[in-house]
Amino acid sequence: MRISDILQLGLSNLWRTKLRTMLTTLGVIIGIGALISMVSFGTGMQKNVTSIFYDNDLFTSLRVLPMKIDINRALSGDVGSAMGAMKSSRTIDDSVLCALGNMPEVSIVYPEISFSVKLRYRGQEIRTELRALPQAMGQYPPHKEMGWGAFFSSDSALEIIVSERQLHNLKIHLPDGPLNVARTDTGMVYTILPSDSLLGSELEAVTLVLDAEKIAENPLIGMVQPPFREQVTRLKIRGIKKSADGFERPQIENTALIPIGAEKKVPRFEFSSMWTLLGNMGQKNKGYTALYVRVHDLRQLSVVRKRVEEMGFGVIALADQLEEIKRGFIFLDTALGAIGAIALIVAALGIINTMVMSILERTREIGIMKAVGGSEGQIKGIFFIEAAFIGVFGGVFGVLLGWGVTRIANIIANMYMVRQGATGHVELFYLPLWLVAGAIAFAIAVSLLAGLYPAMRAARVNPVEALRHD
Amino acid sequence: MQTFIQASGICKEYHKGQSGVMALHGVSFSAQAGEFLSIVGRSGSGKSTLLNILGGLDTASAGKIYVDSQDLAVMRRYQLALYRRTMVGMIFQSFNLIPSCSALDNVALPMTFAARSKSERTQRAKDLLALVGLAQREHHKPSELSGGEAQRVAIARALANQPRLLLADEPTGNLDSHTAGEILELLLKLNAERNLTIVMVTHDVVSAADLSHRVLRMLDGRIVEEEEFRRMA
Ligand SMILES: Nc1ncnc2c1ncn2[C@@H]1O[C@H](COP(=O)(O)OP(=O)(O)O)[C@@H](O)[C@H]1O
Ligand SMILES: [Mg+2]
Numbered sequence: 001m002r003i004s005d006i007l008q009l010g011l012s013n014l015w016r017t018k019l020r021t022m023l024t025t026l027g028v029i030i031g032i033g034a035l036i037s038m039v040s041f042g043t044g045m046q047k048n049v050t051s052i053f054y055d056n057d058l059f060t061s062l063r064v065l066p067m068k069i070d071i072n073r074a075l076s077g078d079v080g081s082a083m084g085a086m087k088s089s090r091t092i093d094d095s096v097l098c099a100l101g102n103m104p105e106v107s108i109v110y111p112e113i114s115f116s117v118k119l120r121y122r123g124q125e126i127r128t129e130l131r132a133l134p135q136a137m138g139q140y141p142p143h144k145e146m147g148w149g150a151f152f153s154s155d156s157a158l159e160i161i162v163s164e165r166q167l168h169n170l171k172i173h174l175p176d177g178p179l180n181v182a183r184t185d186t187g188m189v190y191t192i193l194p195s196d197s198l199l200g201s202e203l204e205a206v207t208l209v210l211d212a213e214k215i216a217e218n219p220l221i222g223m224v225q226p227p228f229r230e231q232v233t234r235l236k237i238r239g240i241k242k243s244a245d246g247f248e249r250p251q252i253e254n255t256a257l258i259p260i261g262a263e264k265k266v267p268r269f270e271f272s273s274m275w276t277l278l279g280n281m282g283q284k285n286k287g288y289t290a291l292y293v294r295v296h297d298l299r300q301l302s303v304v305r306k307r308v309e310e311m312g313f314g315v316i317a318l319a320d321q322l323e324e325i326k327r328g329f330i331f332l333d334t335a336l337g338a339i340g341a342i343a344l345i346v347a348a349l350g351i352i353n354t355m356v357m358s359i360l361e362r363t364r365e366i367g368i369m370k371a372v373g374g375s376e377g378q379i380k381g382i383f384f385i386e387a388a389f390i391g392v393f394g395g396v397f398g399v400l401l402g403w404g405v406t407r408i409a410n411i412i413a414n415m416y417m418v419r420q421g422a423t424g425h426v427e428l429f430y431l432p433l434w435l436v437a438g439a440i441a442f443a444i445a446v447s448l449l450a451g452l453y454p455a456m457r458a459a460r461v462n463p464v465e466a467l468r469h470d
Numbered sequence: 471m472q473t474f475i476q477a478s479g480i481c482k483e484y485h486k487g488q489s490g491v492m493a494l495h496g497v498s499f500s501a502q503a504g505e506f507l508s509i510v511g512r513s514g515s516g517k518s519t520l521l522n523i524l525g526g527l528d529t530a531s532a533g534k535i536y537v538d539s540q541d542l543a544v545m546r547r548y549q550l551a552l553y554r555r556t557m558v559g560m561i562f563q564s565f566n567l568i569p570s571c572s573a574l575d576n577v578a579l580p581m582t583f584a585a586r587s588k589s590e591r592t593q594r595a596k597d598l599l600a601l602v603g604l605a606q607r608e609h610h611k612p613s614e615l616s617g618g619e620a621q622r623v624a625i626a627r628a629l630a631n632q633p634r635l636l637l638a639d640e641p642t643g644n645l646d647s648h649t650a651g652e653i654l655e656l657l658l659k660l661n662a663e664r665n666l667t668i669v670m671v672t673h674d675v676v677s678a679a680d681l682s683h684r685v686l687r688m689l690d691g692r693i694v695e696e697e698e699f700r701r702m703a
Contacts, residue, residue, distance in 0.1 A: 005582050016570055368566050371527060372580040372627065373555025375548050463527045467566055 001378045010385030017358060024354040025394045027347035032398025032443045035340025036435065037405045042333040044430035049325060058318040059298050062305055063112070064100070064291040065314035066092050090312050091287035100293055103307070105300040110134045111288035113263050118206040119162070119256065120232075122191065124170040129255045130160075130205065132263035140294070142252060147177065147242030148195035156261030159238035160203055165253040167240065172198070178424055179243045198237055205233045205258075207268035233266045243424075344442070348450040351390055355383065355454035359461075366458055367466025376459035383458045387451025388444060395443030399436050406431065474503035474635070474667050475524070480533035482519050482691075493519040495691040496533065501684075502702055503634070504665040506658070508678035511688035517671040518639055520688070524669060525560050525637045526550040537635065555583055558635045559628025563643035565620040567612040573599060573623045574608040580630040598626035602656060618649035625656060636660070638670040642677075650674070654681055 014021040053059065067090070092111070100109045114131040137143050138151025152159050164177045173179070173190040208228040235258065243253060258266070295304050298319075305315050359366070369379055406429035413428050482494040493516045501507050509517050522528040523535065526542060529550075535542045537557065545553060554560075559580075567576045577595035586594075599605055602622040612620055621641060628636055638657065642650035658681050660666050672678050678685050679699050687695035 001583055002585050002587075005585075005588075009582075364566070365568055368568055369579070369583070370551070371525070371554065371560055371566065373551060373583045373631065375551035375555075375583070377548065378551075378583055464522050467527075467562065 001381070006378075006381050006385050009382050010389055013358075013382070014386055014389055020354055020358075021390070024347075024350050025390050025397070027350040028344065028390060028394025028443055028447060029398040029401055031340065031344035031347040031446075032395055032439050033401035033405060034343040035337060035442070036399055036402025036431065036439050037409070037429070038336035038340045039333055039435055039439075040402065040406050040429040040431040042329065042336045043432060043435065044428050045332070046326070046329040047430045048427070049329075050322065053318065053322050059322070060296075060301065061292060061294045062301060062308075062315050062317040062319075064092065064096075064293055064308055065316065066090055066287065066289070067314050092289075092291055092313070093287045096311075096313075097288075097291065099311075100291065100308070103304060105295045105297075105304050106293055107296045108134060108136050108292070108294040110137075110260055110292050112290040112292055113260070113288070114255070115207075115266075115268055117256075117266070117268075119166070119170065120204040120206055121170050122172070124172075125206075126166060126169045128166060130266070131255050131257055132260045133257050134260045143257075145242075146239040148174070149199045149237070149239035152238060152257075152259040154261070155259050156265075157238075157259055158233070158235050158262050158265060159259060160205070160235035161239040161241065161257040162203070162237060163241040163253045163256070164243045166256060167198070174198070174240070177242060195240060198240065201237055202234045203237055205235055205266060207231050207233065207266055209267050210269045228269065231267050235262075344446050347394070348446050351387055351447055351450035352454060355387060355451060356457065358386075359383065359454055359458045362458075363461055363466045366461040367463040370461070370463040371467060379461075380455045380459040383455040384448065384451050387447045387455070390451075391444035391447025392440070394447065395440035398443060399439055402439070403431060472503050473500050474505070474538060475499075475501040475669075476534075476536040477524075478534050480520070480523060480530045480535060482516070482523065482528070483531045493691055494523075494530070497688075497691070497693055498533075499686060499693060499696075501667060501669065503667055504661070505684065505702060506661045506668045506682045507670070508682040508685045509669065509671045509688060510673070510675050510678055510685060515688040516691040517688055519691075521560075521637050521639050521669065521671055524635075525558050526553045527560075555580060556631055557633055558637055559625075559630070559633040560637045561621065561624045561628050561639070561641050563640040565612065565617075565624045565644075567620055567623055567627075569612050572609045572611060573604065573615065573626075576612070576623055577626045577630055580627060584631050594630065595626070598629055599623070601629075602626045616649075617645050618652060621645065621653050622656065625653075625660075629660070634667060636666050636668045638668065638672075640671055640673065642672065642674065651677075657681070 097109060097111065100106055110133070114129055117128060117130045119126050119128055133143070133152075135152045135155045143151055146161070147164060149161075151161070164174055164179055167174065168179055168190075171190050173192045174195055175192055176195070207230070209231045211227050211229040241252065293304065293308070295301050301317060301319060305317060308315050366379060369382075410426075410428050414425060417426065477500065478498040480494050480497040481492065484491040484493055497516070497520055509520065511517055519528065523530050523542070524537070526545070530543060533543070537553075540553065540557075542550070542553070567573075568579065571579070574592065574595050577598055578591040581591040581594065596605070596608065599608055602625055604619060604622050604626070607615060607619060607623075610619075612623070615623065621644075624641075636657070641657070642653055645653060654677055657668060657670065661668050670678070670682070675685075679697075683700045683702055684696065684698050686693050687697075
């Protein structure tokens with residue numbers, strides 16, 4: 001029997017019972033549609049998260065901490081060893097900075113310094129975090145991209161990079177920025193300024209310093225009123241970061257940047273609690289809280305990491321976290337896929353039911369086919385191909401359905417997020433080619449599996465009994 | 471004269487629960503190539519059972535059966551399918567055409583299993599329908615055909631893969647006597663002109679005696695009488 005004849009026979013048999021075929025195929029379509037939309041949501045999430053990692057170029061960097069950290073042990077409540085680690089902590093000073101900087105694999109190393117300031121511009125004030133970065137970081141994401149202006153001109157210039165959102169909070173609106181004025185709190189009046197007039201203009205960073213005079217006058221004054229006074233540093237706006245499309249990225253949008261060398265020119269008294277206040281008074285230069293280390297190549301990360309750990313420091317690499325996140329996503333994808341797979345199993349039962357029904361109805365026909373020379377294999381093939389067709393149609397249209405559902409869901413989600421105040425556009429779903437091919441292959445495989453028993457049953461029909469007149 | 475069918479000691483037992491029903495009790499006979507053999511006997515005497523075994527649709531419980539020197543008893547299921555496809559054509563009292571297929575498609579079906587090309591199938595099916603006098607009925611469904619016409623389509627189908635043996639199980643049982651006569655005439659013509667060996671089960675003892683070279687009478691699963699009416703040429 002020719003393959004073309006089997007295909008044609010299968011199709012015409014399905015066509016004969018159009019409604020039943022359609023309903024059965026619809027089961028597969030819905031199953032595959034569910035599978036596709038579920039898994040493409042999972043892969044979409046994964047893509048969004050990993051692309052944040054890639055966009056921010058987090059794979060080639062690591063953080064060096066003063067102490068070895070064993071997160072697992074600390075989390076499991078082993079306070080004793082966690083304390084032991086604290087005791088064995090080492091100071092990260094400039095000599096460590098130099099040692100790391102001299103490693104051939106290391107391209108950039110700088111201490112992580114950030115502090116809280118008030119930014120004052122055109123009479124408006126906001127409180128924000130100021131972070132110090134070397135000029136060299138400007139060539140890497142996310143700093144490579146600057147909405148307006150440029151990255152720092154040098155490591156020591158008195159410059160600042162702010163975000164569009166921070167400007168918004170300062171009641172300044174950039175006409176060509178993605179942030180929207182209309183949806184922000186009503187009653188707020190914005191000054192609309194083009195970026196040209198913002199760039200190069202000066203902004204005031206207000207910090208608190210210990211007021212030595214006040215303390216000298218009366219050491220107990222701190223008990224009555226804070227012994228501080230405000231110190232103003234003027235910084236030139238060098239660049240403005242555009243607000244991110246879609247998700248708000250707080251670490252980026254709520255932080256202003258200054259050159260690493262300029263940081264020392266912003267006097268401040270650092271404290272986060274009374275404890276540090278007292279501690280700071282006692283000792284000078286505790287060392288840095290952490291170092292940022294960037295290697296030239298992703299593959300050098302583990303080498304550098306090992307060397308730094310041997311020096312007695314703790315290391316955190318975000319690449320580790322990504323592995324963990326990826327493992328989490330495999331779990332999520334499996335769970336989502338399982339839901340779709342269950343729908344498909346139900347569809348498979350539908351196929352079995354339909355085919356067994358049609359074999360019962362066509363018993364005589366099967367007997368005739370056998371009487372005129374049809375072999376068991378050929379009859380198996382004729383029925384098997386019906387299941388295969390249901391699988392192919394179900395798979396293809398199921399993918400289309402799943403795709404359609406994700407498109408609609410994405411539009412709705414975006415509409416919702418715009419109403420919640422997000423800007424730009426998010427892709428919640430990702431439908432890679434492997435998923436399309438995999439889903440269709442899965443539909444066919446499941447359908448064939450479902451067709452196995454009915455086809456075997458058809459092949460085993462006893463022709464003598466099938467043809468006995470009635 | 472060569473022996474085309476050689477059956478000896480064929481038994482067939484049907485199992486029904488605990489007890490078995492013996493449908494054939496050691497049937498032995500032979501037939502020459504080109505012979506027209508009729509089998510008569512009461513209902514339930516085992517005629518259909520014997521014919522189905524001859525046609526490879528059923529298998530004997532015991533005994534030997536050779537058709538064209540091929541031993542049916544040792545054939546596997548796919549070999550029996552091949553045997554049915556190439557060696558025998560069968561027609562039945564109830565025609566057994568596929569209701570959803572046209573006359574042409576019904577005739578072409580055995581050639582589909584024999585992997586003939588579509589054009590070849592169509593051409594040959596048309597020729598066969600012309601041979602049985604139904605050239606104008608190609609596209610009619612079985613439900614649109616009279617009993618006699620349906621049986622002609624069945625005969626055309628039985629001839630599709632040029633078998634050497636035609637098995638007919640009461641082919642005129644559902645037809646009026648005039649139409650029955652026409653069908654029997656057609657069978658006789660095929661037997662005479664194509665040297666087709668025919669084994670026919672019938673109730674019609676008179677026409678069996680008229681047409682056949684020999685008539686076997688069965689009773690309770692045995693051949694009880696054999697009569698020769700015409701000598702083979
Ligand atoms: N599948 C079967 N199961 C049980 N008994 C059967 C079966 N087929 C036929 N028989 C029995 O075998 C005997 C012969 O049947 P059959 O060959 O159809 O007779 P005929 O064709 O001469 O009328 C009958 O008694 C019938 O009841
Ligand atoms: Mg009978």
